[in-house]
Amino acid sequence: MDWLKKLPVVGPWIARLMTTHAWRSYERLDRVKWSRLAAAMTFTSFVALFPLLSLAAAVAAATLSKKQQDQLQDKIAEQIPGIADQLNIQGLVDNAGTVGLISGLLLLFTGMGWVEATRGCLRAVWELPDEEENPVLHRAKDAGVLLGLGGALLITVAISTVASALVGWIIRSVGLTEGGVGGVLLYVAAFAVAVLADFLLLLYVLTLLPGVHPERRRLVVAALIGAIGFELLKLLISGYIQGVAAKSMYGAFGVPVALLLWINFTSKLLLFAASWTATGSKAQEVGSGDDGDGADAPDVTGGSGGGPGPAAATSG
Template structure:
């Protein structure tokens, strides 16, 4: 890439791009092998997807009314664009009340394992070691994180639903047509409300899950990028995922493949946001490189160990003078080309 910066037209633009925070974020992702991390998140999320929905639906069935559960199911379907109809979330929610205590505990354990896997992937982006400590204590901590994640998701969905409902009622009271300018303004308002809900959720994921404390401004920027990107992904990939799920060549695997694609896109976006928070600003990164170079220079050289075979060194006496003036002759005088070292002997 360095050679491309010397091109006559695009070189300056590439040089500027390579010094931006976005480019250095991508370099960090490439350094930590983010495709492998995204694959790990995709697999564990796919395994834990239906158990987590079942546990959440069971809790919701015991605490929420039917209308509230229907609204929650609608918001959940909106988070999976294009394939929510094929997943049959309604049947899953209706049968969630039959989940027993033992089955609920097993499903909760699956969710805790998913939280642990996601946390380690995010810590890998930060280039941190695995969280040390007692494994049992870690599981308990992951359980609290899972409960907190569910609470934040529930609050964000509720805020989004209430705001969207309020905007719709106001539009109907005023009489704004759906296909006119007012309708587009309502859609933009709904988009911004959804971005706000995703923003709250990502702020929790980027800080509490990896157990890090990045600057608040960096977290806000990364969460905003992730929230807007997530909503744009839902808009752009809705028809694509629907086509993948409906392809006859995949048969019964069409819906799982589409769901895997959606989870993978979401995982990569989450990893990029995490790398954004983990990448220091340009000035700080330059100072860190200077500090590392100075630290390498300041390290003292290791003293040479005395040889075991050699005895104690004896003090050497004064050197004998080699010339008439008592000064040693230069080495050059001894090796003059074409001249003898001393005067010719007398006959």
């Protein structure tokens, strides 16, 4: 793409862009065929989504009061129109134990597949080989990682939910208008709290999941980019589903397709954050490529405790 540098007016700007860390991160993604990696992550995430929703609905139905169940259904209708109308809350209440058990088993199976696929994709971004472990121990480790991620996700969701509820309560108590300066500032504060929760979760995903130890500054920047991008994508998908997908000519297909696209965008955002952590400085990248021994590459270790250098990436 060197010809772009020769374009009038924009050429110098493009040449400067191609020297940035963001551009080198994109070049790494292009080298490891990130569209294929994102497709694999999207498929496993979409499959694991349904038992996760079923388990959450069964737990909610068994533990919430009738009033709280009605409020939950109304909340789901606001966020994901088209799905809430198909939910049979009373049926979930009557069969919460059976639904929860089956959903939990399916989630464990599909969730471990998601962990394995995501770990492999993140290691591919680092250009590391697949881990060689005992299959039983490998599955046990995947289950442990899944439980850890589930706990971290619950904490982030709880923080985000509490922050949003607190903002609404303050607005109603003080009498602020939602479109006023005070209301906007409170929503910005709630957004910042949600970003912080996502930031902490990404620190876990970008390091412990692929088994790497990136440079601290790049890790912090990558996690911050991913956290902000994730919250913006959440706002985008919520607005799109409410305003377009649930009311489109595709009917029942609108919401699942929108969720599928959102998962794909989120997967690509995670891969970009991983590439940001895996990409060294320009001098490191050139030195690593010239020597071939990875001496100047970012510090990485395999999940089994070894320290292999970067290997040729697979095509996903």
